Amino acid sequence: MLLDAPSVTQPIPEKPGSIRRIAHLDMDAFYASVELLRYPQLKGLPVVIGGARRREDMYQERLMALDPTRDWRNTPPSDIPLEIFPRLSTYVGRGVITTATYAARQFGIGSAMGLMKASQLCPDAVLLPVDFDEYRKYSRLFKEVIMEIAPVMEDRGVDEVYIDFTETAGGQRQGGRVLARLIQKCIFDATQLTCSIGVAPNKLLAKMASEINKPNGICILYEKDIQTQIWPLPCRKINGIGPKTDERLKALGINLIGELANYDPQLLIAYFGQNYGRWLNRAAHGLDDAQVVTYSEPVSLSRETTFERDLSARHDKERLGEVFTKLCVQVASDLQRKGYLGKTVGIKLKYDNFKTVTRDQTLDMAIGDAKLIRQYAGQLLKRVDLNKRIRLLGVRMGSLVRVDSSNGPVGSDGSEGSKGLLQGVKSSAIEKIESHNQSNQGGMNQELF
Numbered sequence: 001m002l003l004d005a006p007s008v009t010q011p012i013p014e015k016p017g018s019i020r021r022i023a024h025l026d027m028d029a030f031y032a033s034v035e036l037l038r039y040p041q042l043k044g045l046p047v048v049i050g051g052a053r054r055r056e057d058m059y060q061e062r063l064m065a066l067d068p069t070r071d072w073r074n075t076p077p078s079d080i081p082l083e084i085f086p087r088l089s090t091y092v093g094r095g096v097i098t099t100a101t102y103a104a105r106q107f108g109i110g111s112a113m114g115l116m117k118a119s120q121l122c123p124d125a126v127l128l129p130v131d132f133d134e135y136r137k138y139s140r141l142f143k144e145v146i147m148e149i150a151p152v153m154e155d156r157g158v159d160e161v162y163i164d165f166t167e168t169a170g171g172q173r174q175g176g177r178v179l180a181r182l183i184q185k186c187i188f189d190a191t192q193l194t195c196s197i198g199v200a201p202n203k204l205l206a207k208m209a210s211e212i213n214k215p216n217g218i219c220i221l222y223e224k225d226i227q228t229q230i231w232p233l234p235c236r237k238i239n240g241i242g243p244k245t246d247e248r249l250k251a252l253g254i255n256l257i258g259e260l261a262n263y264d265p266q267l268l269i270a271y272f273g274q275n276y277g278r279w280l281n282r283a284a285h286g287l288d289d290a291q292v293v294t295y296s297e298p299v300s301l302s303r304e305t306t307f308e309r310d311l312s313a314r315h316d317k318e319r320l321g322e323v324f325t326k327l328c329v330q331v332a333s334d335l336q337r338k339g340y341l342g343k344t345v346g347i348k349l350k351y352d353n354f355k356t357v358t359r360d361q362t363l364d365m366a367i368g369d370a371k372l373i374r375q376y377a378g379q380l381l382k383r384v385d386l387n388k389r390i391r392l393l394g395v396r397m398g399s400l401v402r403v404d405s406s407n408g409p410v411g412s413d414g415s416e417g418s419k420g421l422l423q424g425v426k427s428s429a430i431e432k433i434e435s436h437n438q439s440n441q442g443g444m445n446q447e448l449f
Contacts, residue, residue: 231258304394342397
């Protein structure tokens with residue numbers, strides 16, 4: 001998982017007479033839409049993505065039960081009968097929704113909602129597992145299309161980007177609508193996926209604009225439109241106002257962006273502090289000076305997993321150990337793939353009472369080897385309460401440095417250089433780690449998982 005980081009910005013000089021036009025592009029129900037390409041028979045139905053990860057053979061048992069005489073092994077996904085797909089009503093567990101189709105959203109279902117809660121809202125919704133490899137593939141595809149047309153692009157995640165239209169051909173025509181239409185068409189031609197685009201004087205307004213005409217819509221905003229199109233919206237529509245701030249604003253009688261814009265700025269500063277209070281006032285007036293960032297360094301890389309049931313460090317020690325080791329190997333693999341080492345090792349636990357604890361330590365050297373990550377992360381377990389049942393477990397590497405700029409990174413033997421270190425994280429890593437744990441090297445406590 002990549003976190004926000006200090007960035008290298010590239011301000012684009014404006015030609016005489018041009019006005020700043022920034023676009024925010026958001027793919028429509030991205031994960032669900034990718035799944036509908038695979039399963040077109042589900043179009044128009046309420047579909048929810050979440051829970052377990054996809055397996056190639058996950059429907060074979062159901063298909064064989066439907067017709068044991070038929071050879072289902074090479075059946076295209078588009079030919080799988082509707083009755084084979086599991087429904088939300090059959091789900092039992094603690095998974096959450098990654099995304100849902102617009103048909104499912106009409107029932108009040110949304111991202112990050114628990115699947116059990118969603119099953120009460122729409123029990124007949126189809127439940128599909130997540131397939132991050134497929135989503136990343138389509139993410140790369142649509143971004144490549146954009147870069148061919150408008151190269152000043154800021155990557156904001158798997159399904160959204162900012163684009164500077166200001167100096168791009170067609171970026172000024174009809175306020176950016178001409179260029180937005182072209183990008184929409186080219187993305188659809190390449191992927192069969194739709195997106196929504198908002199074009200405005202800055203990133204703050206562009207992000208709000210991209211939500212106005214979803215799905216497959218375009219919204220063009222000018223400064224003169226703020227009072228008519230932005231001020232009637234709830235404050236939560238401003239990127240940067242979360243649920244807690246929204247509740248505090250409502251306690252002040254501020255529900256809409258227009259009400260926030262007309263509130264006494266000095267009182268906002270008194271309630272929210274100098275910086276945030278001033279930002280709230282500026283944001284409500286549609287003011288934002290942030291540049292489109294074309295490159296950024298990650299602050300950290302992490303992996304975590306939520307268990308289907310709460311686990312005990314005493315009774316589920318073996319299972320926790322396997323998961324903990326796997327997380328360390330995955331983080332090491334992420335570091336290798338992206339070309340980084342890390343100096344700060346961290347762990348994250350969420351208990352059955354939903355309390356979250358984190359622990360970390362910063363090393364003298366940058367590492368990226370799975371064995372070393374497992375060793376130092378394991379030592380951090382001594383600093384948390386393992387008597388409580390565990391709901392979530394995570395491993396993080398921070399204080400990242402690029403391999404080509406690292407001075408003498410240390411590998412698994414304490415002396416390897418960058419090349420040897422990055423080559424060390426291979427399929428044998430798990431075996432090496434388990435052997436390391438059994439011999440209790442590096443002061444690992446055998447009472448810890």
